[in-house]
Amino acid sequence: MNDMSTPASAGDINALVGDVIAVRQLIRAGTYTGETSALVPGIVQGNVAILPEDWADEFLLFCHRNPKPCTPIAVSEPGNPKLPELGDDIDVRTDVPAYRIFQNGEPVAEVTDLHEWWRDDLVTFVLGCSFSFEQALIEAGLRIRHRDIGATVPMYRTNISTSATHRFSGPTVVSMRPFTPADAIRAIQVTSRFPSVHGAPIHLGDPTAIGIVDIARPDYGDAVEVRPGEIPVFWACGVTPQAVIENARPSLCITHRPGSMLISNLPNSALATF
Amino acid sequence: MNDMSTPASAGDINALVGDVIAVRQLIRAGTYTGETSALVPGIVQGNVAILPEDWADEFLLFCHRNPKPCTPIAVSEPGNPKLPELGDDIDVRTDVPAYRIFQNGEPVAEVTDLHEWWRDDLVTFVLGCSFSFEQALIEAGLRIRHRDIGATVPMYRTNISTSATHRFSGPTVVSMRPFTPADAIRAIQVTSRFPSVHGAPIHLGDPTAIGIVDIARPDYGDAVEVRPGEIPVFWACGVTPQAVIENARPSLCITHRPGSMLISNLPNSALATF
Numbered sequence: 235m236n237d238m239s240t241p242a243s244a245g246d247i248n249a250l251v252g253d254v255i256a257v258r259q260l261i262r263a264g265t266y267t268g269e270t271s272a273l274v275p276g277i278v279q280g281n282v283a284i285l286p287e288d289w290a291d292e293f294l295l296f297c298h299r300n301p302k303p304c305t306p307i308a309v310s311e312p313g314n315p316k317l318p319e320l321g322d323d324i325d326v327r328t329d330v331p332a333y334r335i336f337q338n339g340e341p342v343a344e345v346t347d348l349h350e351w352w353r354d355d356l357v358t359f360v361l362g363c364s365f366s367f368e369q370a371l372i373e374a375g376l377r378i379r380h381r382d383i384g385a386t387v388p389m390y391r392t393n394i395s396t397s398a399t400h401r402f403s404g405p406t407v408v409s410m411r412p413f414t415p416a417d418a419i420r421a422i423q424v425t426s427r428f429p430s431v432h433g434a435p436i437h438l439g440d441p442t443a444i445g446i447v448d449i450a451r452p453d454y455g456d457a458v459e460v461r462p463g464e465i466p467v468f469w470a471c472g473v474t475p476q477a478v479i480e481n482a483r484p485s486l487c488i489t490h491r492p493g494s495m496l497i498s499n500l501p502n503s504a505l506a507t508f
Numbered sequence: 509m510n511d512m513s514t515p516a517s518a519g520d521i522n523a524l525v526g527d528v529i530a531v532r533q534l535i536r537a538g539t540y541t542g543e544t545s546a547l548v549p550g551i552v553q554g555n556v557a558i559l560p561e562d563w564a565d566e567f568l569l570f571c572h573r574n575p576k577p578c579t580p581i582a583v584s585e586p587g588n589p590k591l592p593e594l595g596d597d598i599d600v601r602t603d604v605p606a607y608r609i610f611q612n613g614e615p616v617a618e619v620t621d622l623h624e625w626w627r628d629d630l631v632t633f634v635l636g637c638s639f640s641f642e643q644a645l646i647e648a649g650l651r652i653r654h655r656d657i658g659a660t661v662p663m664y665r666t667n668i669s670t671s672a673t674h675r676f677s678g679p680t681v682v683s684m685r686p687f688t689p690a691d692a693i694r695a696i697q698v699t700s701r702f703p704s705v706h707g708a709p710i711h712l713g714d715p716t717a718i719g720i721v722d723i724a725r726p727d728y729g730d731a732v733e734v735r736p737g738e739i740p741v742f743w744a745c746g747v748t749p750q751a752v753i754e755n756a757r758p759s760l761c762i763t764h765r766p767g768s769m770l771i772s773n774l775p776n777s778a779l780a781t782f
Contacts, residue, residue, distance in 0.1 A: 422696045507782045
């Protein structure tokens with residue numbers, strides 16, 4: 235699976251952060267199995283959810299009804315591991331650093347290659363990820379607190395229900411980033427340009443208005459401080475579809491391991507609407 | 509000055525609200541001297557400030573340094589009462605319902621025609637007005653509290669200084685509209701499209717952060733309620749340049765009477781950037 239004549243070592247990854255193809259080769263070879271957030275800044279990364287065809291059609295409907303947390307940036311043909319919208323050479327069976335396998339909602343394996351799990355009826359969804367809009371915020375001159383302290387963004391289950399389908403339902407999960415009011419306004423402008431990666435925030439200010447009891451105790455990720463004069467700003471989060479799929483307990487579901495995303499060939503700017 | 513063969517009466521204004529040319533004829537004839545906010549919805553209206561040339565150059569620099577409160581949508585040639593950017597037939601000496609004349613900062617007259625005050629060195633500035641973005645907010649489905657109750661938008665002096673020139677300086681004045689957080693986010697998106705009419709808000713949330721002691725006591729306009737679950741959203745306001753000019757006490761200054769604006773030929777959409 236390694237197309238490189240001289241396989242690179244995992245130690246090479248830091249020298250290759252700007253080189254999409256070289257990083258993909260290391261991941262494809264199983265040499266790099268870690269997190270991807272610091273790799274290839276400016277390139278679109280995506281959340282991966284792979285479902286059997288008899289679940290995939292309904293999941294696409296669920297995405298259609300819930301575009302803020304769940305906009306697919308690519309949907310494969312059944313059984314086809316290629317994702318040409320994201321890059322000609324991408325093979326979803328090898329190009330994610332690590333995968334989690336769920337059967338009937340229960341985790342059964344964590345692997346770095348899907349060849350032995352692949353089936354002719356599997357459909358791949360790649361869903362937009364906030365890495366893309368965070369890069370745009372940074373390029374706009376804003377500071378992102380959890381990145382500054384090397385933490386994972388804090389995420390919260392809310393009292394905002396997703397729009398359900400027959401088998402998929404559950405609460406909207408949000409991520410939170412604190413900003414001064416002026417920076418919050420700028421962040422709304424910047425992220426509005428990226429509707430396929432959650433777009434504009436869905437709430438700002440009072441956390442209790444969306445059912446968050448304690449901002450210091452996120453349901454996922456790490457707590458970050460909201461300083462005096464700042465307001466918490468909440469975006470719909472890609473954990474929403476993950477939680478919804480887990481609740482639905484499909485016969486088989488394969489996801490990326492959290493933090494270890496699929497890296498595309500697209501620049502983030504390809505997702506900007508204007 | 510009335511180009512109509514049969515002069516219309518003031519009572520006709522309600523029948524003509526959608527007809528820019530007909531409304532302008534009534535104003536030009538001196539038949540209509542009232543407020544303009546309810547007239548010709550969807551058409552750009554502007555604040556008017558007329559200054560002698562020896563003050564005008566510096567005022568243009570002040571506008572350049574303070575684009576949020578003061579973006580000119582038209583600047584005339586000295587002595588020329590025409591404003592072709594806003595409409596081929598507009599004559600600023602007759603086409604505003606009522607004018608206020610200031611000499612050395614003191615009000616000396618209120619008139620409905622400027623012919624006897626006109627001079628060869630007068631430069632007209634037409635500055636963007638929030639009517640344009642309010643129309644866009646309404647078309648986006650948002651409710652604007654002060655309009656719903658038939659009041660004037662509440663306005664406040666802030667502790668945000670404008671960027672001064674030699675003779676022009678003073679605080680930024682803001683207007684306030686309360687929204688739910690979700691509507692506030694939408695309002696930021698909508699008004700961001702209109703940078704020449706104040707654009708995005710400059711603050712939201714805590715009024716004291718920008719020096720507003722009591723939100724229930726505006727410095728100009730009427731108080732409006734901020735209901736539980738709503739946040740106040742603050743835009744830079746066209747009163748800022750008016751106050752700055754008054755403070756500078758130019759030898760002569762002519763403005764529109766507040767609320768009685770210059771009506772252009774442009775649709776509001778002509779000011780949208782995307």
